[in-house]
Amino acid sequence: MSEDRFDKLMRDAAQTFHSPPEPPLEEMWAEIEARSGFRAAPTIESVTPITAAPRRGIRIPSWFAAAATLVIGIGIGRASNSVGHETQPKAPVTVAQAEPAQSTQSSDTLLDRPYAIETSQYLGQTAALLTSLSSDAKGASADAQLSTRASDLLARTRLLMDSPAANEPAMRDLLEDLELVLAQVVRLRSNGTRTDLDIINRALEQRDVIPRLRTAVADISAN
Amino acid sequence: MTRTGVALQTPQRVSEPELIARVLAGDRIAARDLYDAHSARVYRLAFRLTGDAALAREFTQDTFVRAFSQLARFRGDAALSTWLHRITVTVVANAMRKVKRFRERETDLEDVHPIGSEGAGVDPVLRERLHRAIEDLPEIYRTTVIMHDIEGYTHTEIAEVLGVAEGTCKSRLSQARAQLRAVLADLAPELES
Numbered sequence: 001m002s003e004d005r006f007d008k009l010m011r012d013a014a015q016t017f018h019s020p021p022e023p024p025l026e027e028m029w030a031e032i033e034a035r036s037g038f039r040a041a042p043t044i045e046s047v048t049p050i051t052a053a054p055r056r057g058i059r060i061p062s063w064f065a066a067a068a069t070l071v072i073g074i075g076i077g078r079a080s081n082s083v084g085h086e087t088q089p090k091a092p093v094t095v096a097q098a099e100p101a102q103s104t105q106s107s108d109t110l111l112d113r114p115y116a117i118e119t120s121q122y123l124g125q126t127a128a129l130l131t132s133l134s135s136d137a138k139g140a141s142a143d144a145q146l147s148t149r150a151s152d153l154l155a156r157t158r159l160l161m162d163s164p165a166a167n168e169p170a171m172r173d174l175l176e177d178l179e180l181v182l183a184q185v186v187r188l189r190s191n192g193t194r195t196d197l198d199i200i201n202r203a204l205e206q207r208d209v210i211p212r213l214r215t216a217v218a219d220i221s222a223n
Numbered sequence: 224m225t226r227t228g229v230a231l232q233t234p235q236r237v238s239e240p241e242l243i244a245r246v247l248a249g250d251r252i253a254a255r256d257l258y259d260a261h262s263a264r265v266y267r268l269a270f271r272l273t274g275d276a277a278l279a280r281e282f283t284q285d286t287f288v289r290a291f292s293q294l295a296r297f298r299g300d301a302a303l304s305t306w307l308h309r310i311t312v313t314v315v316a317n318a319m320r321k322v323k324r325f326r327e328r329e330t331d332l333e334d335v336h337p338i339g340s341e342g343a344g345v346d347p348v349l350r351e352r353l354h355r356a357i358e359d360l361p362e363i364y365r366t367t368v369i370m371h372d373i374e375g376y377t378h379t380e381i382a383e384v385l386g387v388a389e390g391t392c393k394s395r396l397s398q399a400r401a402q403l404r405a406v407l408a409d410l411a412p413e414l415e416s
Contacts, residue, residue: 028262
Protein backbone atom coordinates (compact mmCIF):
# COMPACT_ATOMS: atom_id res chain seq x y z
CA MET A 1 0.00 0.00 0.00
CA SER A 2 1.36 3.37 -0.98
CA GLU A 3 2.18 6.08 1.53
CA ASP A 4 -0.50 8.35 0.04
CA ARG A 5 -3.12 5.64 0.22
CA PHE A 6 -2.31 4.88 3.83
CA ASP A 7 -2.30 8.57 4.79
CA LYS A 8 -5.69 8.98 3.16
CA LEU A 9 -6.99 6.06 5.21
CA MET A 10 -5.61 7.54 8.42
CA ARG A 11 -7.16 10.93 7.64
CA ASP A 12 -10.45 9.14 7.18
CA ALA A 13 -9.92 7.36 10.50
CA ALA A 14 -9.42 10.72 12.19
CA GLN A 15 -12.98 11.54 11.15
CA THR A 16 -14.59 8.15 11.65
CA PHE A 17 -12.69 6.21 14.33
CA HIS A 18 -14.55 6.53 17.65
CA SER A 19 -15.92 9.84 16.49
CA PRO A 20 -16.79 11.59 19.78
CA PRO A 21 -20.35 12.72 20.45
CA GLU A 22 -21.17 16.00 22.16
CA PRO A 23 -19.83 15.67 25.73
CA PRO A 24 -22.46 15.77 28.51
CA LEU A 25 -20.64 18.63 30.24
CA GLU A 26 -23.29 19.59 32.79
CA GLU A 27 -24.03 16.03 33.88
CA MET A 28 -20.35 15.27 34.27
CA TRP A 29 -19.78 18.47 36.25
CA ALA A 30 -22.63 17.65 38.63
CA GLU A 31 -20.96 14.33 39.43
CA ILE A 32 -17.47 15.82 39.69
CA GLU A 33 -18.71 18.65 41.90
CA ALA A 34 -20.44 16.25 44.25
CA ARG A 35 -17.50 13.85 44.46
CA SER A 36 -14.93 16.61 44.88
CA GLY A 37 -16.77 18.40 47.64
CA PHE A 38 -17.14 21.67 45.76
CA ARG A 39 -20.89 21.72 46.16
CA ALA A 40 -22.04 24.67 48.23
CA ALA A 41 -23.84 23.96 51.50
CA PRO A 42 -27.52 23.34 50.80
CA THR A 43 -29.85 26.21 51.50
CA ILE A 44 -33.44 25.85 52.64
CA GLU A 45 -34.61 26.66 49.11
CA SER A 46 -32.36 24.04 47.53
CA VAL A 47 -33.23 21.21 49.90
CA THR A 48 -35.34 18.58 48.20
CA PRO A 49 -37.81 16.69 50.38
CA ILE A 50 -37.50 12.92 50.21
CA THR A 51 -41.17 12.56 49.33
CA ALA A 52 -43.97 14.88 48.35
CA ALA A 53 -45.37 14.58 51.87
CA PRO A 54 -45.55 17.83 53.82
CA ARG A 55 -43.05 16.51 56.35
CA ARG A 56 -39.81 18.46 56.23
CA GLY A 57 -36.74 16.49 55.38
CA ILE A 58 -33.24 16.81 54.05
CA ARG A 59 -32.25 14.53 51.24
CA ILE A 60 -29.12 12.65 52.19
CA PRO A 61 -26.89 11.65 49.29
CA SER A 62 -26.32 7.92 49.03
CA TRP A 63 -22.53 8.27 49.24
CA PHE A 64 -22.91 10.24 52.43
CA ALA A 65 -25.19 7.59 53.86
CA ALA A 66 -22.71 4.85 53.03
CA ALA A 67 -19.80 6.86 54.41
CA ALA A 68 -21.78 7.63 57.53
CA THR A 69 -22.52 3.93 57.95
CA LEU A 70 -18.83 3.16 57.79
CA VAL A 71 -17.95 5.94 60.22
CA ILE A 72 -20.67 4.86 62.63
CA GLY A 73 -19.41 1.30 62.27
CA ILE A 74 -15.93 2.41 63.22
CA GLY A 75 -17.39 4.22 66.19
CA ILE A 76 -19.27 1.14 67.29
CA GLY A 77 -16.10 -0.89 66.90
CA ARG A 78 -14.15 1.51 69.02
CA ALA A 79 -16.91 1.65 71.62
CA SER A 80 -17.01 -2.14 71.71
CA ASN A 81 -13.28 -2.13 72.15
CA SER A 82 -13.59 0.17 75.14
CA VAL A 83 -16.38 -1.89 76.67
CA GLY A 84 -14.37 -5.08 76.24
CA HIS A 85 -11.42 -3.59 78.08
CA GLU A 86 -13.57 -2.36 80.98
CA THR A 87 -14.11 -5.96 82.14
CA GLN A 88 -10.39 -6.29 82.66
CA PRO A 89 -8.26 -4.50 85.21
CA LYS A 90 -7.39 -1.07 83.96
CA ALA A 91 -3.77 -0.71 83.08
CA PRO A 92 -1.91 2.55 83.34
CA VAL A 93 -1.77 4.55 80.12
CA THR A 94 1.98 4.23 80.03
CA VAL A 95 1.70 0.44 79.82
CA ALA A 96 -0.66 0.66 76.84
CA GLN A 97 1.79 2.94 75.10
CA ALA A 98 4.59 0.55 75.80
CA GLU A 99 2.73 -2.30 74.05
CA PRO A 100 1.46 -0.78 70.81
CA ALA A 101 1.54 -4.00 68.77
CA GLN A 102 -0.84 -5.86 71.07
CA SER A 103 -3.18 -2.92 71.35
CA THR A 104 -3.34 -2.41 67.58
CA GLN A 105 -4.06 -6.06 66.90
CA SER A 106 -6.96 -6.07 69.32
CA SER A 107 -8.38 -2.89 67.89
CA ASP A 108 -8.14 -4.12 64.28
CA THR A 109 -10.02 -7.30 65.09
CA LEU A 110 -12.89 -5.33 66.52
CA LEU A 111 -12.80 -2.73 63.76
CA ASP A 112 -13.46 -5.43 61.18
CA ARG A 113 -16.92 -6.10 62.56
CA PRO A 114 -18.64 -2.91 61.42
CA TYR A 115 -17.08 -3.30 58.00
CA ALA A 116 -18.34 -6.87 57.92
CA ILE A 117 -21.86 -5.69 58.80
CA GLU A 118 -21.79 -2.96 56.17
CA THR A 119 -20.29 -5.32 53.59
CA SER A 120 -22.84 -8.01 54.35
CA GLN A 121 -25.75 -5.58 53.96
CA TYR A 122 -24.26 -4.18 50.79
CA LEU A 123 -23.69 -7.62 49.26
CA GLY A 124 -27.20 -8.74 50.12
CA GLN A 125 -28.75 -5.69 48.51
CA THR A 126 -26.54 -6.05 45.46
CA ALA A 127 -27.44 -9.72 45.10
CA ALA A 128 -31.13 -8.78 45.25
CA LEU A 129 -30.70 -6.14 42.57
CA LEU A 130 -28.72 -8.36 40.24
CA THR A 131 -31.15 -11.22 40.70
CA SER A 132 -34.04 -8.94 39.77
CA LEU A 133 -32.00 -7.80 36.80
CA SER A 134 -31.65 -11.39 35.63
CA SER A 135 -35.38 -11.92 35.80
CA ASP A 136 -35.99 -8.61 34.03
CA ALA A 137 -34.05 -9.94 31.07
CA LYS A 138 -37.10 -11.91 30.17
CA GLY A 139 -39.16 -8.75 30.00
CA ALA A 140 -38.41 -5.10 29.52
CA SER A 141 -35.13 -3.34 30.16
CA ALA A 142 -34.28 -1.92 33.57
CA ASP A 143 -36.30 1.03 34.74
CA ALA A 144 -35.17 4.26 36.35
CA GLN A 145 -35.72 2.92 39.87
CA LEU A 146 -33.45 0.00 39.23
CA SER A 147 -30.84 2.32 37.82
CA THR A 148 -31.06 4.60 40.86
CA ARG A 149 -30.56 1.64 43.20
CA ALA A 150 -27.61 0.56 41.09
CA SER A 151 -26.16 4.05 41.31
CA ASP A 152 -26.42 4.00 45.12
CA LEU A 153 -24.80 0.59 45.27
CA LEU A 154 -22.06 1.70 42.88
CA ALA A 155 -21.16 4.53 45.24
CA ARG A 156 -21.05 2.08 48.16
CA THR A 157 -18.94 -0.34 46.09
CA ARG A 158 -16.32 2.34 45.60
CA LEU A 159 -16.32 3.25 49.26
CA LEU A 160 -15.84 -0.37 50.22
CA MET A 161 -13.05 -0.77 47.65
CA ASP A 162 -11.18 1.95 49.50
CA SER A 163 -11.90 0.44 52.89
CA PRO A 164 -10.34 -2.46 54.84
CA ALA A 165 -13.24 -4.58 53.59
CA ALA A 166 -11.34 -4.91 50.32
CA ASN A 167 -8.13 -6.13 51.90
CA GLU A 168 -8.90 -9.74 51.10
CA PRO A 169 -8.06 -10.48 47.43
CA ALA A 170 -11.22 -12.50 46.73
CA MET A 171 -13.43 -9.75 48.12
CA ARG A 172 -11.51 -7.14 46.17
CA ASP A 173 -11.98 -9.11 42.93
CA LEU A 174 -15.68 -9.41 43.67
CA LEU A 175 -15.99 -5.69 44.37
CA GLU A 176 -14.16 -4.85 41.15
CA ASP A 177 -16.52 -7.06 39.16
CA LEU A 178 -19.52 -5.56 40.93
CA GLU A 179 -18.25 -2.06 40.18
CA LEU A 180 -18.25 -2.84 36.48
CA VAL A 181 -21.62 -4.58 36.51
CA LEU A 182 -23.29 -1.82 38.50
CA ALA A 183 -21.77 0.86 36.25
CA GLN A 184 -23.32 -0.94 33.28
CA VAL A 185 -26.67 -1.19 35.03
CA VAL A 186 -26.56 2.55 35.72
CA ARG A 187 -25.96 3.08 32.02
CA LEU A 188 -29.22 1.34 31.21
CA ARG A 189 -31.11 4.35 32.52
CA SER A 190 -29.97 6.60 29.71
CA ASN A 191 -29.26 4.45 26.72
CA GLY A 192 -29.99 0.90 27.73
CA THR A 193 -31.16 -1.65 25.21
CA ARG A 194 -32.18 -5.25 25.41
CA THR A 195 -28.75 -6.12 23.98
CA ASP A 196 -27.02 -4.25 26.81
CA LEU A 197 -29.09 -6.11 29.36
CA ASP A 198 -28.27 -9.42 27.70
CA ILE A 199 -24.57 -8.59 27.75
CA ILE A 200 -24.73 -7.77 31.45
CA ASN A 201 -26.56 -10.98 32.24
CA ARG A 202 -24.16 -13.08 30.19
CA ALA A 203 -21.27 -11.41 31.98
CA LEU A 204 -22.91 -12.13 35.33
CA GLU A 205 -23.18 -15.78 34.41
CA GLN A 206 -19.68 -16.09 33.01
CA ARG A 207 -18.08 -14.50 36.06
CA ASP A 208 -20.32 -16.40 38.48
CA VAL A 209 -21.03 -13.06 40.12
CA ILE A 210 -24.27 -13.94 41.89
CA PRO A 211 -23.02 -17.28 43.32
CA ARG A 212 -19.84 -15.51 44.49
CA LEU A 213 -21.97 -12.82 46.08
CA ARG A 214 -24.04 -15.39 47.97
CA THR A 215 -20.93 -17.24 49.06
CA ALA A 216 -19.39 -14.00 50.33
CA VAL A 217 -22.55 -13.16 52.30
CA ALA A 218 -22.58 -16.67 53.79
CA ASP A 219 -18.88 -16.41 54.70
CA ILE A 220 -19.38 -13.09 56.44
CA SER A 221 -22.45 -14.36 58.28
CA ALA A 222 -20.56 -17.46 59.42
CA ASN A 223 -17.80 -15.32 60.88
CA MET B 224 -0.75 14.35 7.76
CA THR B 225 -3.39 16.96 8.39
CA ARG B 226 -3.89 17.87 12.03
CA THR B 227 -7.46 17.32 13.09
CA GLY B 228 -7.09 18.03 16.79
CA VAL B 229 -6.82 21.30 18.60
CA ALA B 230 -3.80 22.60 20.39
CA LEU B 231 -3.29 21.46 23.95
CA GLN B 232 -3.05 24.96 25.30
CA THR B 233 -6.41 26.56 25.93
CA PRO B 234 -6.90 30.31 26.10
CA GLN B 235 -7.33 31.42 29.70
CA ARG B 236 -8.95 34.58 30.95
CA VAL B 237 -7.30 34.06 34.32
CA SER B 238 -3.73 32.84 34.49
CA GLU B 239 -3.45 29.14 35.08
CA PRO B 240 -1.45 29.41 38.34
CA GLU B 241 -4.02 31.85 39.71
CA LEU B 242 -6.86 29.54 38.75
CA ILE B 243 -5.12 26.61 40.40
CA ALA B 244 -4.49 28.62 43.56
CA ARG B 245 -8.16 29.52 43.74
CA VAL B 246 -9.22 25.91 43.27
CA LEU B 247 -6.85 24.86 46.03
CA ALA B 248 -8.50 27.45 48.26
CA GLY B 249 -11.83 25.73 47.63
CA ASP B 250 -13.18 28.16 45.06
CA ARG B 251 -15.97 26.31 43.29
CA ILE B 252 -16.22 28.86 40.48
CA ALA B 253 -12.52 28.51 39.72
CA ALA B 254 -12.92 24.74 39.65
CA ARG B 255 -15.73 25.11 37.16
CA ASP B 256 -13.61 27.47 35.04
CA LEU B 257 -10.83 24.93 35.02
CA TYR B 258 -13.30 22.22 34.09
CA ASP B 259 -14.80 24.34 31.30
CA ALA B 260 -11.36 24.99 29.87
CA HIS B 261 -10.32 21.35 29.68
CA SER B 262 -13.31 19.00 29.94
CA ALA B 263 -14.22 18.79 26.26
CA ARG B 264 -10.68 17.83 25.31
CA VAL B 265 -10.41 15.30 28.12
CA TYR B 266 -13.75 13.74 27.16
CA ARG B 267 -12.72 13.66 23.53
CA LEU B 268 -9.50 11.83 24.36
CA ALA B 269 -11.31 9.41 26.66
CA PHE B 270 -13.87 8.66 23.97
CA ARG B 271 -11.26 8.13 21.30
CA LEU B 272 -9.48 5.68 23.58
CA THR B 273 -12.59 3.77 24.64
CA GLY B 274 -15.16 4.21 21.86
CA ASP B 275 -17.88 4.16 24.51
CA ALA B 276 -19.84 7.25 25.58
CA ALA B 277 -20.65 5.97 29.06
CA LEU B 278 -17.07 4.95 29.75
CA ALA B 279 -15.74 8.23 28.36
CA ARG B 280 -18.08 10.10 30.66
CA GLU B 281 -17.07 8.04 33.68
CA PHE B 282 -13.36 8.35 32.93
CA THR B 283 -13.65 12.10 32.37
CA GLN B 284 -15.31 12.41 35.75
CA ASP B 285 -12.65 10.23 37.35
CA THR B 286 -9.94 12.32 35.73
CA PHE B 287 -11.24 15.57 37.16
CA VAL B 288 -12.03 14.14 40.57
CA ARG B 289 -8.50 12.77 40.76
CA ALA B 290 -7.03 16.00 39.40
CA PHE B 291 -8.85 18.17 41.94
CA SER B 292 -7.84 15.88 44.79
CA GLN B 293 -4.19 15.88 43.69
CA LEU B 294 -3.97 19.46 42.45
CA ALA B 295 -1.68 20.43 45.31
CA ARG B 296 0.88 18.02 43.86
CA PHE B 297 0.84 19.74 40.47
CA ARG B 298 4.11 21.63 40.35
CA GLY B 299 3.69 23.35 37.00
CA ASP B 300 6.60 21.59 35.32
CA ALA B 301 4.30 20.91 32.37
CA ALA B 302 1.12 22.59 31.23
CA LEU B 303 -1.96 21.77 33.26
CA SER B 304 -3.53 20.30 30.13
CA THR B 305 -0.61 17.90 29.77
CA TRP B 306 -1.00 16.86 33.38
CA LEU B 307 -4.74 16.33 32.94
CA HIS B 308 -4.27 14.29 29.79
CA ARG B 309 -1.67 12.19 31.57
CA ILE B 310 -4.23 11.42 34.25
CA THR B 311 -6.81 10.67 31.56
CA VAL B 312 -4.56 8.17 29.79
CA THR B 313 -3.72 6.51 33.10
CA VAL B 314 -7.34 6.33 34.23
CA VAL B 315 -8.45 4.92 30.87
CA ALA B 316 -5.61 2.40 30.66
CA ASN B 317 -6.17 1.05 34.17
CA ALA B 318 -9.92 0.87 33.82
CA MET B 319 -9.92 -0.62 30.34
CA ARG B 320 -7.77 -3.51 31.52
CA LYS B 321 -10.52 -4.39 33.96
CA VAL B 322 -13.24 -3.78 31.38
CA LYS B 323 -11.56 -6.01 28.83
CA ARG B 324 -11.06 -8.72 31.41
CA PHE B 325 -14.73 -8.55 32.21
CA ARG B 326 -16.23 -8.29 28.75
CA GLU B 327 -17.00 -11.42 26.84
CA ARG B 328 -14.37 -12.29 24.32
CA GLU B 329 -16.95 -13.15 21.73
CA THR B 330 -18.79 -9.82 22.06
CA ASP B 331 -19.10 -8.42 18.61
CA LEU B 332 -17.43 -5.04 18.69
CA GLU B 333 -19.74 -3.79 15.99
CA ASP B 334 -22.64 -4.07 18.40
CA VAL B 335 -20.90 -1.79 20.83
CA HIS B 336 -19.01 0.55 18.54
CA PRO B 337 -20.97 1.07 15.34
CA ILE B 338 -18.78 2.55 12.67
CA GLY B 339 -20.00 5.85 11.32
CA SER B 340 -20.82 6.34 7.69
CA GLU B 341 -19.11 9.71 7.41
CA GLY B 342 -15.83 10.18 5.61
CA ALA B 343 -16.84 9.43 2.04
CA GLY B 344 -14.29 8.21 -0.47
CA VAL B 345 -12.88 5.32 1.52
CA ASP B 346 -13.92 1.74 1.00
CA PRO B 347 -16.11 0.74 3.97
CA VAL B 348 -14.49 -2.67 4.22
CA LEU B 349 -11.04 -1.14 4.37
CA ARG B 350 -12.20 1.43 6.90
CA GLU B 351 -13.69 -1.23 9.13
CA ARG B 352 -10.53 -3.31 8.87
CA LEU B 353 -8.44 -0.30 9.84
CA HIS B 354 -10.64 0.53 12.82
CA ARG B 355 -10.41 -3.02 14.09
CA ALA B 356 -6.69 -3.04 13.52
CA ILE B 357 -6.30 0.15 15.58
CA GLU B 358 -8.39 -1.36 18.38
CA ASP B 359 -6.28 -4.51 18.29
CA LEU B 360 -2.95 -2.72 18.58
CA PRO B 361 -1.00 -3.18 21.81
CA GLU B 362 -1.95 -0.48 24.29
CA ILE B 363 1.19 1.64 23.97
CA TYR B 364 0.94 1.66 20.17
CA ARG B 365 -2.80 2.26 20.14
CA THR B 366 -2.54 5.21 22.51
CA THR B 367 0.24 6.74 20.44
CA VAL B 368 -1.54 6.29 17.11
CA ILE B 369 -4.83 7.63 18.47
CA MET B 370 -3.19 10.64 20.05
CA HIS B 371 -1.01 11.46 17.03
CA ASP B 372 -2.87 10.39 13.91
CA ILE B 373 -6.45 10.61 15.16
CA GLU B 374 -6.37 13.45 17.69
CA GLY B 375 -3.48 15.47 16.29
CA TYR B 376 -1.18 15.71 19.30
CA THR B 377 2.46 16.46 18.48
CA HIS B 378 5.20 14.03 19.41
CA THR B 379 6.38 16.50 22.05
CA GLU B 380 2.94 16.59 23.63
CA ILE B 381 2.51 12.81 23.54
CA ALA B 382 5.95 12.32 25.03
CA GLU B 383 5.06 14.63 27.92
CA VAL B 384 1.68 13.00 28.50
CA LEU B 385 3.04 9.46 28.38
CA GLY B 386 6.25 10.31 30.19
CA VAL B 387 8.53 8.91 27.49
CA ALA B 388 11.22 10.36 25.27
CA GLU B 389 10.14 11.96 22.04
CA GLY B 390 12.19 9.42 20.11
CA THR B 391 10.34 6.61 21.84
CA CYS B 392 7.07 8.18 20.80
CA LYS B 393 8.19 8.38 17.16
CA SER B 394 9.39 4.82 17.24
CA ARG B 395 6.10 3.60 18.68
CA LEU B 396 4.16 5.43 15.99
CA SER B 397 6.31 3.93 13.30
CA GLN B 398 5.81 0.45 14.74
CA ALA B 399 2.09 1.00 15.06
CA ARG B 400 1.76 2.14 11.47
CA ALA B 401 3.79 -0.82 10.26
CA GLN B 402 1.40 -3.15 12.06
CA LEU B 403 -1.61 -1.41 10.58
CA ARG B 404 -0.16 -1.60 7.09
CA ALA B 405 0.52 -5.30 7.57
CA VAL B 406 -3.08 -5.92 8.56
CA LEU B 407 -4.34 -4.04 5.53
CA ALA B 408 -1.83 -5.52 3.11
CA ASP B 409 -4.04 -8.30 1.81
CA LEU B 410 -6.72 -5.81 0.83
CA ALA B 411 -4.32 -3.36 -0.75
CA PRO B 412 -3.85 -4.83 -4.27
CA GLU B 413 -7.50 -4.83 -5.20
CA LEU B 414 -7.92 -1.36 -3.82
CA GLU B 415 -4.96 -0.06 -5.74
CA SER B 416 -6.40 -1.36 -9.00
